[in-house]
């Protein structure tokens with residue numbers, strides 16, 4: 074690794090940055106040695122209705138996983154994101170909205186946003202929503218998505234945002250899992266000039282008997298105004314209920330540990346997990362990481378290209394930036410519409426200072442050549458960020474040179490839905506960067522590497538990435554299933570939070586994330602459980618058995634490689650291939666669409682009948698020379714057939 078180029082901190086940047094190297098060291102040490110004092114101080118960045126007197130009260134003990142921060146304080150997230158800014162920056166832009174169509178954009182001030190949130194909060198109350206109720210949001214990237222999140226928070230309701238690319242089936246499962254009685258959606262969404270029928274998807278989801286029984290109201294934002302089916306007993310227009318509502322709504326005080334939101338994510342079993350995030354610790358952590366990692370200063374224009382359907386959108390489009398009184402850009406469209414210069418055009422148009430995107434987007438741009446951004450003026454940029462998957466050094470260098478013009482620090486931020494906010498990252502004025510490394514832990518984060526037996530590894534090492542103690546942004550539970558939470562995250566390596574990622578630590582103490590060590594794959598920065606895709610496939614009448622693995626993909630990071638064994642009576646055909654692909658898209662959503670489907674007469678199994686995924690992974694990687702020990706295979710000839718018919722040939 075000695076050929077890795079180190080990019081030193083720019084001294085001019087460091088001189089103006091919130092955190093330089095000396096400050097990082099001092100604050101980091103304090104955060105680890107005395108978390109109560111450290112977070113007691115930094116917890117004050119929020120406005121509390123009742124100040125907390127307790128700070129950290131957490132246990133990672135498998136039999137008593139219990140995580141509480143600031144537990145006796147009361148506050149309101151919407152108050153912290155809106156009301157407290159009104160006096161000083163009521164007229165400042167809170168959200169810049171850039172539509173799918175480049176001619177559409179909007180600036181929404183803090184005062185205006187406050188009014189919209191209060192109206193919807195009152196309207197939701199009018200629909201019977203109470204503190205603690207779960208409201209499901211299935212929305213495009215329009216300001217109403219942020220308004221709806223904050224309106225829920227304002228009245229103490231819990232939001233569960235479901236990514237607008239998920240299928241009606243996936244939506245129904247999430248409505249059901251959260252026992253949600255209200256859904257907020259829009260008539261259609263617009264992405265890359267294409268119209269997606271979101272409301273019709275909700276209608277389909279509500280043909281599921283469990284979801285239908287729960288949902289009493291569907292609130293519909295009018296985005297395109299095209300014709301749609303309507304059920305008077307259930308559907309209401311957003312503009313009708315908000316027009317009739319008052320623009321004044323007191324923010325409801327909630328306890329720091331009251332839930333703010335649920336967010337579903339994939340794990341190694343078939344059923345997605347609804348992770349529960351609470352109010353106080355989450356908001357402190359989201360706000361603080363946003364300010365320090367992006368070196369956010371008042372007046373900056375900050376753009377995170379994620380979707381609000383993912384945790385990145387929650388923490389770094391909505392809660393972190395708005396809690397800091399920032400101007401956050403929300404983009405409805407896609408990077409290649411009307412053409413691939415769009416990101417450049419948006420940066421130029423809105424004079425973006427911090428730009429935060431995913432490696433998959435960077436690689437897609439990179440493929441188009443150096444002039445992909447159409448000579449857009451990018452001189453406003455001061456910092457670049459990356460998130461969602463490991464960034465390969467070539468993409469890092471390209472990002473640095475072509476977008477950052479060699480003068481913007483790059484923060485490669487490692488974190489997860491479970492962590493609530495950024496965990497391992499360079500602080501731009503403090504930490505020299507190495508392309509491909511997420512570098513050092515944020516304040517209060519104590520990472521470690523353990524071997525498969527749970528023994529902690531010292532110094533330069535390769536192992537399972539765990540976190541040794543709690544931090545305020547951490548998820549507290551899986552909605553309705555605390556036992557599953559304990560088992561998933563605290564049973565593999567006792568006393569530690571298990572991330573599910575592998576990592577290497579170099580001699581400088583820098584972390585290099587190597588990818589998932591469990592049955593989760595990362596496709597274009599979207600996290601997916603292989604078991605989820607498998608259970609969708611076996612629900613198809615032609616499929617007897619399915620096994621799904623990831624394989625290296627130039628653009629997506631990982632692609633989805635599927636092995637299927639057909640039921641007798643069904644023949645492998647191109648038509649069936651197409652049908653299976655469409656089937657998975659409709660069961661889960663387009664993001665789960667298989668890249669390669671191989672018909673397998675049989676799966677490699679142990680004598681006890683367990684599929685040997687290690688072998689399937691190697692074949693999918695076209696690395697079948699290194700299959701390792703195959704002596705436990707029940708029928709070794711199966712493997713020969715799989716190799717002969719493999720689909721990924723380098």
Ligand code: PRX
Pocket residue numbers: 338383384385459460461462463464485486487488489490491511572573574586588589595598599600
């Ligand atoms: O494998 C890691 C990868 O994404 C996973 C978390 O996915 P999700 O919960 O959907 O959250 C994504 C956005 C925070 C991690 O377990 N991952 C995320 N960021 C990075 C990363 N892998 C390498 N480098 C990163 N910067």
